[in-house]
Amino acid sequence: MRDKLAIPTLTNLLGTPITDVEGRLRGRVKDVAVGTGSEAGKVAGLVLKTRKGLEVVPATEVRPTPSGAIELRPEATLRPVKGDDSFILLRQDLLDRQIIDVHGRKVVRVNDVDLEWFSHNGGESLRVTEVEVGLRGAVRRLLLGVLPKRALEAVARTFPARVIPWEFVDMIEVDPARRVKLKIEHERLARLHPSDIADILEDLAPAEREAVLTTLDEEVAAEALEEVEPKLQKHMVESLDSEVAAGIVEEMDPSAAADLLAELPEERSEAILEEMDPEERQEVEELLEFREDSAAGRMTTEYIAVPRTATVADGVRALREFDGDPETITEIYLIDDADVLQGVVPLARLVLALPGTRLEVLTDPQFISCQVDEHQQKVAELFDKYNLRALPVLNSAGKLVGVIEADHVIAFLREGR
Amino acid sequence: MLKRWRTRIVLFLAVLGPGFITANVDNDPNGILTYSQSGAQFGYTLLWTMIPITLALIVVQEMCARMGVVTGKGLSDLIREEFGLRMTVIVMFLLVIVNFGNVIGEFSGIAGSLQLFHLTKYISVPVCAVLVWLLAVRGDYKSVEKIFLAASVFYIAYIVAGVLSQPSWHEALVATVKLPPRSAWRDNTYLYMVIGIIGTTIAPWMQFYLQSSIVEKGVNVKNYGASRLDVIVGSIFTDVVAWFIIVACAATLWVHGSGAIQEAADAAEAMKPLAGRYAFLLFAFGLFNAAFFAASVLPLSTAYVVCEGLGLESGVDKKFKEAPFFYWLYTILIVGGTAVVLIPNFPMVQFMIFSQVLNGILLPIVIVFMLLLINRKDLMGKHTNSHWFNAIAWLTAITVALISFIYVWSLIRR
Numbered sequence: 001m002r003d004k005l006a007i008p009t010l011t012n013l014l015g016t017p018i019t020d021v022e023g024r025l026r027g028r029v030k031d032v033a034v035g036t037g038s039e040a041g042k043v044a045g046l047v048l049k050t051r052k053g054l055e056v057v058p059a060t061e062v063r064p065t066p067s068g069a070i071e072l073r074p075e076a077t078l079r080p081v082k083g084d085d086s087f088i089l090l091r092q093d094l095l096d097r098q099i100i101d102v103h104g105r106k107v108v109r110v111n112d113v114d115l116e117w118f119s120h121n122g123g124e125s126l127r128v129t130e131v132e133v134g135l136r137g138a139v140r141r142l143l144l145g146v147l148p149k150r151a152l153e154a155v156a157r158t159f160p161a162r163v164i165p166w167e168f169v170d171m172i173e174v175d176p177a178r179r180v181k182l183k184i185e186h187e188r189l190a191r192l193h194p195s196d197i198a199d200i201l202e203d204l205a206p207a208e209r210e211a212v213l214t215t216l217d218e219e220v221a222a223e224a225l226e227e228v229e230p231k232l233q234k235h236m237v238e239s240l241d242s243e244v245a246a247g248i249v250e251e252m253d254p255s256a257a258a259d260l261l262a263e264l265p266e267e268r269s270e271a272i273l274e275e276m277d278p279e280e281r282q283e284v285e286e287l288l289e290f291r292e293d294s295a296a297g298r299m300t301t302e303y304i305a306v307p308r309t310a311t312v313a314d315g316v317r318a319l320r321e322f323d324g325d326p327e328t329i330t331e332i333y334l335i336d337d338a339d340v341l342q343g344v345v346p347l348a349r350l351v352l353a354l355p356g357t358r359l360e361v362l363t364d365p366q367f368i369s370c371q372v373d374e375h376q377q378k379v380a381e382l383f384d385k386y387n388l389r390a391l392p393v394l395n396s397a398g399k400l401v402g403v404i405e406a407d408h409v410i411a412f413l414r415e416g417r
Numbered sequence: 418m419l420k421r422w423r424t425r426i427v428l429f430l431a432v433l434g435p436g437f438i439t440a441n442v443d444n445d446p447n448g449i450l451t452y453s454q455s456g457a458q459f460g461y462t463l464l465w466t467m468i469p470i471t472l473a474l475i476v477v478q479e480m481c482a483r484m485g486v487v488t489g490k491g492l493s494d495l496i497r498e499e500f501g502l503r504m505t506v507i508v509m510f511l512l513v514i515v516n517f518g519n520v521i522g523e524f525s526g527i528a529g530s531l532q533l534f535h536l537t538k539y540i541s542v543p544v545c546a547v548l549v550w551l552l553a554v555r556g557d558y559k560s561v562e563k564i565f566l567a568a569s570v571f572y573i574a575y576i577v578a579g580v581l582s583q584p585s586w587h588e589a590l591v592a593t594v595k596l597p598p599r600s601a602w603r604d605n606t607y608l609y610m611v612i613g614i615i616g617t618t619i620a621p622w623m624q625f626y627l628q629s630s631i632v633e634k635g636v637n638v639k640n641y642g643a644s645r646l647d648v649i650v651g652s653i654f655t656d657v658v659a660w661f662i663i664v665a666c667a668a669t670l671w672v673h674g675s676g677a678i679q680e681a682a683d684a685a686e687a688m689k690p691l692a693g694r695y696a697f698l699l700f701a702f703g704l705f706n707a708a709f710f711a712a713s714v715l716p717l718s719t720a721y722v723v724c725e726g727l728g729l730e731s732g733v734d735k736k737f738k739e740a741p742f743f744y745w746l747y748t749i750l751i752v753g754g755t756a757v758v759l760i761p762n763f764p765m766v767q768f769m770i771f772s773q774v775l776n777g778i779l780l781p782i783v784i785v786f787m788l789l790l791i792n793r794k795d796l797m798g799k800h801t802n803s804h805w806f807n808a809i810a811w812l813t814a815i816t817v818a819l820i821s822f823i824y825v826w827s828l829i830r831r
């Protein structure tokens with residue numbers, strides 16, 4: 001078993017002398033290059049500072065010696081570092097930088113990086129195991145050079161370690177070209193809940209925020225953006241390109257998109273609307289006409305309405321074909337030829353009924369609705385009084401034009417506090 | 418006519434933001450005391466420092482605001498990312514020490530100002546400390562900040578007090594633009610006071626606080642003009658108030674030969690017979706407002722800045738368990754500051770000025786870091802410093818370092 005104290009961390013590795021087989025000093029470790037994509041976590045090479053400048057040697061061509069130094073294997077070749085290599089440099093790109101801890105769902109700062117030697121095709125190679133963000137890494141770096149390495153490690157180990165396994169580390173790269181080259185796609189981040197992504201975005205600096213947001217899939221970005229607090233939402237969209245912003249705003253819930261665009265300066269929102277898909281654009285533009293604190297200003301235009309003659313099977317089909325997020329749906333609306341609301345069917349009743357049943361049978365004799373110009377306070381009162389999950393919004397002719405969901409009500413009630 | 422005035426006032430208030438708030442916290446009891454003391458001890462002969470200090474303050478604060486807007490990161494974040502953990506820890510350690518000194522000063526100010534209204538410090542200070550602590554942890558700091566900002570109208574009290582003290586305007590104005598005789602430089606106490614004035618006016622914590630506030634406000638580069646104006650207006654306002662405090666104390670305490678004061682509140686007390694009851698009341702109330710405001714801001718901002726730089730969890734929206742270091746540091750600063758002030762016969766004045774001298778000694782270090790950061794093209798793009806800004810900032814750093822060095826040297830030789 002290898003000496004427990006000899007676990008190589010980035011801090012310990014930096015500055016380590018590298019000798020050739022004859023024991024001549026060739027240089028010192030300056031940085032550690034780590035692969036990305038399919039090679040993620042594998043150390044591609046050690047960057048040395050030699051007399052000829054910066055050179056890199058593959059990790060498979062070196063071995064650790066018992067004295068703590070690193071020795072080049074006989075076959076080792078050093079080659080100069082090129083600027084366009086596609087690997088992460090741990091010291092330059094990771095140490096002291098902010099990363100996203102995808103597992104803990106937050107932004108943290110890197111104090112140290114733990115590596116390990118492992119057998120590789122008969123030889124030995126290095127890989128990254130985890131990054132340290134807690135006191136242990138910090139203490140190790142602070143006392144490096146003050147205490148001998150062994151004593152230092154012993155002191156550092158008295159502090160609790162807070163580590164993030166490498167597979168949960170999501171790096172942020174501001175430069176788009178380098179992002180592509182390093183294959184930083186944030187796919188694990190994208191699987192988090194939109195609200196968690198929003199919290200993470202709120203913790204980042206603007207440039208980094210933009211980098212993450214534009215890397216994410218437009219749909220994920222839109223869902224996350226909806227959850228970001230309004231003031232910041234505005235800043236974030238303002239800093240984006242109109243075209244990129246339009247792509248994200250298109251995917252947002254129309255009511256959220258309208259709220260957001262209403263906050264932006266006129267010319268900016270015009271520019272974004274210009275870039276949007278005509279259909280989405282029209283929906284958003286209609287919502288923009290209304291006062292923000294009216295029922296229409298709070299409603300969404302994504303709902304499911306079927307003809308009053310429809311059956312349960314038709315209802316289920318409509319739900320399957322629904323364009324928006326089906327999870328937000330709590331009821332299905334029955335309308336006549338003139339789009340006038342005729343009845344409301346809660347989703348639960350639809351599930352319990354036989355497929356051939358006519359939906360009309362499942363409606364309540366009376367349903368609650370409100371007018372487009374109703375004040376939001378009144379809307380909240382209706383929700384409270386009738387224990388509503390959703391409230392259909394009608395225009396003066398009784399036509400169904402939108403729906404307010406309970407989460408919209410919670411949002412504006414909290415806003416008003 | 419009325420409407421035009423109203424829009425003007427609204428426009429002016431819209432500009433007031435982080436820069437103005439920072440400037441107001443800057444005139445904390447430590448500042449008031451240092452200015453009072455320099456007026457009381459040296460009369461008008463320190464007034465010349467005001468113009469160069471204002472210029473330096475504007476330049477340094479503008480640099481912070483610009484860095485905040487362009488990078489979207491706080492100063493401690495930037496130091497951490499560009500200079501590494503060890504450098505950050507050293508700077509943060511010094512900042513905590515210096516700021517702890519400042520916090521003690523703020524609580525001394527609370528003690529002193531309420532003593533004027535015959536409230537013993539053994540009651541006033543602990544009560545205010547608890548209020549300050551609760552305000553940040555349980556209360557809504559943003560709305561309280563607005564109240565403070567409105568209350569900073571009381572700083573005008575110092576200007577009024579200055580006028581009421583009937584100074585020799587001619588002498589004061591001449592002293593503002595004329596350098597003191599060379600013999601003044603050989604005086605140890607005079608040098609000490611110069612460092613103190615610089616340190617209290619361009620306090621290191623302000624740079625960290627301002628940059629974080631700008632980042633939090635989320636100003637973008639396009640709207641930067643307004644923030645710059647905010648910084649300039651704030652800096653000038655601070656120093657106009659400072660000028661009047663020095664003048665008021667010079668016209669009363671120095672002219673009547675009362676000499677050095679023992680407490681910030683002494684200045685108010687001494688003013689009562691000389692400049693009337695209203696000058697006294699204004700001075701006293703202004704002092705309390707300044708002390709409470711600064712006591713609410715400083716410990717909190719120190720805890721934030723340190724945690725940011727070290728990458729530890731921070732924020733009053735977190736639970737104690739989630740951000741233990743943040744809460745401990747915040748609590749220790751307040752409790753420690755209170756405890757020190759409650760020591761019987763604690764030499765408050767000496768300590769407060771000493772803490773401002775520490776500010777002055779840390780200042781060049783912070784400015785050098787800022788200069789190294791702001792001139793980096795990869796961070797700032799086309800918003801790096803102009804030659805003039807670099808010249809003024811370097812000059813400030815070198816001058817302060819030099820004066821501090823001369824002072825320390827003269828101490829050693831003695």
